[in-house]
Amino acid sequence: MANRSHRNAGHRAMNALNKAGQKHSSDALVNADASARTKHVYEVGDCLDMLAKIPDNSVQLIVCDPPYNILLADWDDHANYIAWAKTWLAEAERVLSSTGSIAIFGGLQYQGEAGSGDLLSIISHMREHSKMLLANLIIWNYPNGMSAQRFFANRHEEIAWFAKTKKYYFDLDAVREPYDEATKAAYMKDKRLNPESVEKGRNPTNVWRIGRLNGNSLERVGHPTQKPAAVIERLVRALSYPGSTVLDFFAGSGVTARVAIQEGRNSICTDADPVFREYMTKQLGFLRAEGLLNSVRQYDVVEGLENLDPSYEALTPGIPEAAE
Template identity: 60%
Template sequence: MANKSHFNSGHIAMNKLKKNGVAHSSHIEAAMPSKTYHGIFTEDAVQFLKKLPNNSIQLILIDPPYNLDLATWDTFSNYLEWARQWLDEIYRVISDTGNCIIFGGFQYQDLKKGDLLEIMHYTRHHTPLRFTNLVIWYYKNGMSAHRFFANRHEEAIWLSKTNKYFFDLDSVRAPYDEETKEIYKRDKRLIAENIDKGKNPTNVWEIGRLNGNSVERVGHPTQKPLELIRRFVKGLSYPGSLVLDFFAGSGTTGRVCIEESRNSILVDNDPKMVEYFNRHLNNMNGSFFSAEHCIRKNPDLTDFLNLVRNEYEIEV
């Protein structure tokens, strides 16, 4: 039976563009900025979002609380009533090429607790956001269990505003091992340049969780691994663009943005975020070729956005 994708008009059009060396209309040729700006805001996420202008953000990347009693910030009496306040702002603030990543899991224990299923149901039925991908973060290290299969994955949903969403697959391709490379290079049907670029990392990513003595740890109870955040930042935003994390926690997203030459806005209502973030900054070892960076704590939002825009306009 023929592969159905051979008749998919989207696939056919993409293949034709690739063959003719033409970029997709969502492609953005971004110059490396000479400086990036990182604003840290100690504020409530919903209050902050309401002040952001329309179409101002390339990537929203969030790891929200789910009412799981993991910490003092993780308790709500009506989860969705609260979550819909920030979910309703996402479509407005991301740009037409913009993306949004929301981390979560499928808990589904009682109605008081939130989970990604509930978030997906809400965005599907109550917002114009488009669902692009579900990414499974698979890890080998985790808790044991006796009354169910021990959990070894978390999920992240990728939403976008339009079908012109930005995606730089080449920046996040996974290299082939040397043996596979050799075999593929002998196959005359395959293009050597594409083999060197590596393969699509697929939507199942094996990345270890941070254990207690991980060198990345800065003290936040639910800190995410840098590698996980980096893949989203690199693939779904471009150098000099603006990334927002309004449940910033320790500021992992901000650290990755500094290293990958993106601008960032970090928001958390816990003032300890500044302390955690300083530890991230101390842990940075200069192994990335990045633009100079400038950090502003609780700046005036309009001034901050002007800084980002001016720098970007000069460089492009």
């Protein structure tokens, strides 16, 4: 089938700007003060209660890894999945800034196992009921996983990246992959290629080969579906900028908070399970053990939005409306 990615409205707008030699208006955001002290709030509670407390257009990136009715745990059970999901999807759209994005994790392989929820049903709901643009369907391809006898063993999950508007922020340079020395030397000699681009490295594409966390991974805090920091890091680096706010209302292991601290973003994380507090303590312990952060980045962590002084404004530092 022909490649129709050029028909994607977001891609078309960005390509038009590039061809005209113009910078996207959100490029100005890259110069935000990366050394500022960042704020991190976490709460135990329902996603909708947290969302209700967040102002409109105030969040740059939502990392969203929802439960999918596959009965992995008590929280993984919703009788009418889409009726529930559409409430937080609408709230997510409301709180995102015009340059903002939501990255929704999921897969298609569980469909029908225990209910009506999977990423396909979310994407199809968004197509009909949301103005957000599907910028990419990212394939997270992992080399490790369960074996299978009656079908091909699964080695991928998907991440649907929706942008709130076509003015979405995207920093490709922050996530380029360096070429190996031999390839780089060959490309540098190739007159058809721009040496500056070769120097920057390659676009990592929408297929990300990153291992899942093994049972004995040092990153693990005990959550059954903890995602690797490397996956969250790539989303945070590409789709948010220093000083902006990242929200995760199904925060699970707290990995998003940890990555936000490391990357100089603010964060708001919530999870319904009280064990989340213990996971956060472990994540913060990892950061302290790594040591380097105290000298490089200054950050405050508080439990409960109401304990953030002076107010939520600290989390939404002057997100400018991107120009037309």
